[in-house]
Amino acid sequence: MNNVETIEGSSVPGELNLFVVGTCDKRITFYSQQVRAINLVHALVDTGRQKRHAKCAVVGGGACGIAAATALALLVPDATVHIFERGQQMLNTQLGCTRRNLHPHLYEWPSADSQNQDAGLPILNWRADSADRVAKAVLQSFATVRQAFPRIIERPLLQVFNVARNGSELDVTFKPRHEDADQHESYGFVFLTAGLPAYCGPAIVPAS
Ligand SMILES: Cc1cc2nc3c(=O)[nH]c(=O)nc-3n(C[C@H](O)[C@H](O)[C@H](O)COP(=O)(O)OP(=O)(O)OC[C@H]3O[C@@H](n4cnc5c(N)ncnc54)[C@H](O)[C@@H]3O)c2cc1C
Numbered sequence: 001m002n003n004v005e006t007i008e009g010s011s012v013p014g015e016l017n018l019f020v021v022g023t024c025d026k027r028i029t030f031y032s033q034q035v036r037a038i039n040l041v042h043a044l045v046d047t048g049r050q051k052r053h054a055k056c057a058v059v060g061g062g063a064c065g066i067a068a069a070t071a072l073a074l075l076v077p078d079a080t081v082h083i084f085e086r087g088q089q090m091l092n093t094q095l096g097c098t099r100r101n102l103h104p105h106l107y108e109w110p111s112a113d114s115q116n117q118d119a120g121l122p123i124l125n126w127r128a129d130s131a132d133r134v135a136k137a138v139l140q141s142f143a144t145v146r147q148a149f150p151r152i153i154e155r156p157l158l159q160v161f162n163v164a165r166n167g168s169e170l171d172v173t174f175k176p177r178h179e180d181a182d183q184h185e186s187y188g189f190v191f192l193t194a195g196l197p198a199y200c201g202p203a204i205v206p207a208s
Helices: 003-010 030-046 063-075 131-148
Strands: 018-020 055-059 080-085 152-156 158-166 169-176 183-187 189-192 203-205
Touching: 003 018, 003 030, 030 063, 055 063, 055 158, 055 169, 055 183, 063 080, 063 131, 063 152, 080 158, 131 152, 169 189
Parallel strands: 018 189, 055 080, 055 189, 080 152, 158 203
Antiparallel strands: 158 169, 169 183
């Protein structure tokens, strides 16, 4: 897939700089979502679409969201990245899950590479293990990135429920869980990485 196909594959039709990553795709795994996020950010940077100093929102602090945030921090100079997560912590789906194993190359069986325990990712890499231990390893790498790039800001316990066009910006509407008051903030780029559609809160209000 070339850069343009990668970007188009995640773009919301008619909406500039609004991306939905993997939600409607097949073969969604922890690893494949990391790859989608990294490839998308790389393609945006490579084609000059992603601007320096961009203010970006990532909606959902799962495997996809933190990979997108990390790639943005590393590849876009001076980008500010806010990760909205409705749960208490990033990777909350995997943390504490000790009975289920994640293997990065599950879908590659029976090719020889499917035996490789190592994800082989350039960032936030991990090895086959329980979901809990994979999440902890990835979060440890993420913590190191966040230390180096304080412009990545985690915003836990905030549920996004609307993204609307406001001129060249995108207005993100969110509220703390269990509170009524809406809050809004504008971003140049929004990455919806909120997981499966059944779990997705945010509605996208099309440009009028
Ligand atoms: C029962 C089950 C078993 C699975 N087993 C495996 C497996 O063995 N191996 C494997 O690789 N994959 C497995 N998966 C799939 C794996 O969970 C996903 O591939 C992976 O979690 C996708 O990452 P993601 O970041 O796209 O989405 P998610 O992990 O779903 O992360 C999305 C995040 O967004 C947050 N969020 C959602 N809506 C909002 C909102 N409106 N505002 C703010 N935050 C929001 C959620 O709280 C969540 O933290 C399994 C999934 C399920 C349900």
